[in-house]
Amino acid sequence: MVWPKKMVHWTENNTAYLSVPFTWNLPEAYSRCVWYQQLGFQVRAGGPAVELMPNYLSGLADVGGHVDALRRHNPNATFTSRGCIRNCPFCAVPKIEGALVELRDWEPKPIVCDNNLLACSLRHFDTVVDTLKHLADVDFNQGLDARLLKQHHIDRLRELHLHCVRFAWDNIHLESTVMNAIDRLLAAGLPQSKIRVYVLVGFDDTPDDALYRCQTLKDRGI
Structure with missing residues (x-):
């Protein structure tokens, strides 16, 4: 399987998850967080880009904690x-x-x-x-x-x-x-x-x- 060189996102119950590998994916992640919020989801975001720039999604998503997102990028x-x-x-x-x-x-x-x-x-x-x-x-x-x-x-x-x-x-x-x-x-x-x-x-x-x-x-x- 080829790696998707982009953010991945999914939902579980009332929570939306975003895994953001690269800092250049953050603008897309920002827009996706806004979209999920408007749909009524709680939003959690992680990944290398979020770890490096945690304030970028401040107020839009809960940042931190561990979620196994690797399989979402490549099973x-x-x-x-x-x-x-x-x-x-x-x-x-x-x-x-x-x-x-x-x-x-x-x-x-x-x-x-x-x-x-x-x-x-x-x-x-x-x-x-x-x-x-x-x-x-x-x-x-x-x-x-x-x-x-x-x-x-x-x-x-x-x-x-x-x-x-x-x-x-x-x-x-x-x-x-x-x-x-x-x-x-x-x-x-x-x-x-x-x-x-x-x-x-x-x-x-x-x-x-x-x-x-x-x-x-x-x-x-x-």
């Missing part, structure tokens, strides 16, 4: 951990989710949305792999941290029916780390077609810098 998605050990200045995860926490109870689904799975303990990582072994098209959708990739991770990843493995090349200084991670996966037998890399463009870089990273990956067939 094949799950989290096995929350948060991250990094504090990247371009990333909202530290503000929204805080420190890394391994979840004890999570639903086995092929799309794993953890923000830094490799920062989890090896025991947790092994549990994730063992739980997902029977599923097809396993995808660690938010990417794996190339700086933390161990041989143990590679060996276990080979046991999965992978859709792909994703890394991120956020700045030029990570070149050797990202290239090394790619080389190690290829050496372990992962097809080149199953390796993908996110490239961050427009944050503390130059057009030449961004082009170099994109072209380097293209030249490698990634």
Whole structure:
């Protein structure tokens, strides 16, 4: 299933729920809150955009609390951990989710949305792999941290029916780390077609810098 790159909303009894992933969805969310209020619903709103800008919907919706909205965005998605050990200045995860926490109870689904799975303990990582072994098209959708990739991770990843493995090349200084991670996966037998890399463009870089990273990956067939 393709992710809807927009707000999702639904009703349960007399409550309307909005889950807003991106800040550019907030104007639409505002209008939807007004519409639901006019219909007589109580309105609750959440999601990353609301966490970052809670005052935007002030007076229109109750903000905060936990509602499991992930399945509304993609029924094949799950989290096995929350948060991250990094504090990247371009990333909202530290503000929204805080420190890394391994979840004890999570639903086995092929799309794993953890923000830094490799920062989890090896025991947790092994549990994730063992739980997902029977599923097809396993995808660690938010990417794996190339700086933390161990041989143990590679060996276990080979046991999965992978859709792909994703890394991120956020700045030029990570070149050797990202290239090394790619080389190690290829050496372990992962097809080149199953390796993908996110490239961050427009944050503390130059057009030449961004082009170099994109072209380097293209030249490698990634």
